[in-house]
Amino acid sequence: MARRKFATLKRFLDYIGLEGDRTIFTWISASEGERFANVIKGVTAKVRALGPATKLVKKL
Amino acid sequence: MENIDKKLREEAKRLLEEKKVDVLIGYETGTLPLTATPCFITNPEDAEKLVWNAFCTQNLAKFVHDLISQHRESQKRVKPEDRKKKVVGVVARGCTTRSIVLHLQERQYARDEIVIIGVPCTGYVDRKRLSALVGGEDIREGAREGDQLVVKTAVGEKRIPLKDALAANCLTCRFNNPIMSDVMIGEQAPPMSPDQEYVEIEAFENLPTEERWAYFTKEMNKCIRCYACRQACPSCYCKTCFVEQSQPQWVGLGEDATDTQVFQLMRLFHMVGRCVDCGSCVSVCPMGVDLRKFLKKIDKDCFELFENRAGSSMEDAPPLSRAKEHDKEDFVFNP
Ligand code: SF4
Numbered sequence: 377m378a379r380r381k382f383a384t385l386k387r388f389l390d391y392i393g394l395e396g397d398r399t400i401f402t403w404i405s406a407s408e409g410e411r412f413a414n415v416i417k418g419v420t421a422k423v424r425a426l427g428p429a430t431k432l433v434k435k436l
Numbered sequence: 437m438e439n440i441d442k443k444l445r446e447e448a449k450r451l452l453e454e455k456k457v458d459v460l461i462g463y464e465t466g467t468l469p470l471t472a473t474p475c476f477i478t479n480p481e482d483a484e485k486l487v488w489n490a491f492c493t494q495n496l497a498k499f500v501h502d503l504i505s506q507h508r509e510s511q512k513r514v515k516p517e518d519r520k521k522k523v524v525g526v527v528a529r530g531c532t533t534r535s536i537v538l539h540l541q542e543r544q545y546a547r548d549e550i551v552i553i554g555v556p557c558t559g560y561v562d563r564k565r566l567s568a569l570v571g572g573e574d575i576r577e578g579a580r581e582g583d584q585l586v587v588k589t590a591v592g593e594k595r596i597p598l599k600d601a602l603a604a605n606c607l608t609c610r611f612n613n614p615i616m617s618d619v620m621i622g623e624q625a626p627p628m629s630p631d632q633e634y635v636e637i638e639a640f641e642n643l644p645t646e647e648r649w650a651y652f653t654k655e656m657n658k659c660i661r662c663y664a665c666r667q668a669c670p671s672c673y674c675k676t677c678f679v680e681q682s683q684p685q686w687v688g689l690g691e692d693a694t695d696t697q698v699f700q701l702m703r704l705f706h707m708v709g710r711c712v713d714c715g716s717c718v719s720v721c722p723m724g725v726d727l728r729k730f731l732k733k734i735d736k737d738c739f740e741l742f743e744n745r746a747g748s749s750m751e752d753a754p755p756l757s758r759a760k761e762h763d764k765e766d767f768v769f770n771p
């Protein structure tokens with residue numbers, strides 16, 4: 377069920393015009409330390425390439 | 437059409453007289469020309485008011501849910517041995533029955549609490565389209581003559597082909613005949629053009645990201661957060677909607693444009709596998725927000741990914757309540 381929600385949410389956010397790379401999902405088990413580090417490295421690299429978010433950001 | 441009204445009234449009267457239903461929800465002629473409005477009938481004599489025509493816009497499943505849930509709530513104050521069941525009859529076209537299927541699947545009420553009078557549907561008139569076709573002039577009088585609408589405004593009389601004024605969701609509707617019914621009035625309606633249903637969505641998908649975002653923000657900037665769309669939607673029935681919750685507060689109430697965008701995003705996303713494309717939200721929106729552009733995308737994804745069309749069959753469980761081993765996983769990030 378969660379997987380199905382993620383699949384539709386990612387497509388939907390992309391559709392309304394958020395950069396697809398800003399919504400990232402993956403599965404990590406609590407015992408997969410190395411994988412966790414790799415995923416986070418990958419995510420930061422993707423986000424850094426996109427630069428700061430300007431959409432759906434509330435100015436307080 | 438006359439014939440359908442006659443049969444509908446007879447059937448409604450019979451159901452009320454035989455006490456098969458306690459209340460019947462249908463449409464009566466509206467107070468403005470070329471409109472119809474929902475009505476609630478308890479007296480068999482009043483069945484004469486009922487109409488079924490191209491001006492019946494709202495999805496009546498909304499009221500079925502309201503009436504039954506209010507009745508159940510009120511019964512909590514009654515001694516268990518004195519509790520009564522309330523049976524609601526409803527005049528239902530295709531999309532209304534889809535909403536009913538959804539309510540049944542989501543266990544909102546039982547099949548024996550409702551009686552469905554099925555009616556064939558050839559689409560309803562979109563008031564905003566009609567208004568645009570007469571240049572925004574006030575409609576003073578109007579009538580349907582065959583395939584045409586004769587509309588009188590301050591600047592004169594105009595003949596408009598009915599098809600030009602039909603709502604977008606009706607033109608490409610896949611389920612214009614009831615999915616299920618207890619009694620069916622009239623013949624099955626001819627099919628609309630379901631093969632065209634995603635044309636608009638595909639075109640939008642192919643636009644560059646920034647254009648899509650610009651369209652989304654432009655549309656959402658029109659929204660005044662009156663919540664009429666939520667009130668009209670049969671799938672929006674939560675007792676406390678997230679927009680009104682204060683602990684935690686999911687979405688701010690201020691003027692900030694992002695709050696409105698988040699409200700819309702969340703309501704739209706709650707429609708995965710649940711929007712039946714009845715167009716009720718679109719028709720009640722006072723600001724003409726293009727909600728369908730986004731709702732139809734959700735429907736498209738839901739069909740592409742899970743082969744499900746909301747409320748189209750009693751056997752087909754809601755897509756978000758189950759999963760298949762071979763569901764696509766290409767969205768998962770694996771560095
Ligand atoms: S979101 Fe709009 S079109 Fe979809 S079911 Fe609700 S009222 Fe109907």
Ligand code: SF4
Nearest residue numbers: 659660662663665721
């Ligand atoms: S009906 Fe229209 S203006 Fe009102 S909240 Fe919904 S989208 Fe916004």
